[in-house]
Structures are given as structure tokens and as C-alpha cells.
Amino acid sequence: MNANRIINMLLRMFMRKAVNKGIDMAARRGKSPAEMTVEERAQAQKAKQTAGKAQKLARLARRMGRF
Numbered sequence: 001m002n003a004n005r006i007i008n009m010l011l012r013m014f015m016r017k018a019v020n021k022g023i024d025m026a027a028r029r030g031k032s033p034a035e036m037t038v039e040e041r042a043q044a045q046k047a048k049q050t051a052g053k054a055q056k057l058a059r060l061a062r063r064m065g066r067f
Contacts, residue, residue, distance in 0.1 A: 023051045 027047035028036065036044065 024048065027051065 027044045029040075029044075031040070033041060033044075
């Protein structure tokens with residue numbers, strides 16, 4: 001493996017973690033789970049599930065675009 005591939009692999013790993021953290025923060029609206037009410041926790045969980053579904057659909061669309 002050359003250095004460019006290794007750098008790209010590491011960059012993708014960090015970006016994936018940053019995006020997931022951002023989605024989590026947006027779903028929780030910046031609050032910690034201890035500060036949230038039961039309804040807010042349920043809404044945050046639903047938002048995370050919706051974001052996950054959107055990511056899956058985006059991957060599927062990219063895969064279909066290759067054909």
C-alpha cells in the first residue's frame with residue numbers, strides 16, 4: 001500500500017466518526033441523555049434511526065448509480 005491510500009483510509013475513518021457524532025448531537029439537540037425527558041429521548045432515538053435509514057438509502061443510490 002502506498003502512503004496516499006493509507007492517508008485516505010485514515011481520513012475516511014475520522015470523517016465517518018465525525019459525521020456519526022454530528023448526527024448524534026443533532027438528534028439530541030446538544031443535550032446529554034441525563035438532561036432529557038423520556039419524550040425527548042424517544043424523539044432523539046427516532047431521529048437517529050431516520051438518519052441511519054437516510055444513510056442506507058444514500059449508499060444504495062450510489063451503488064445503483066454505478067450500473
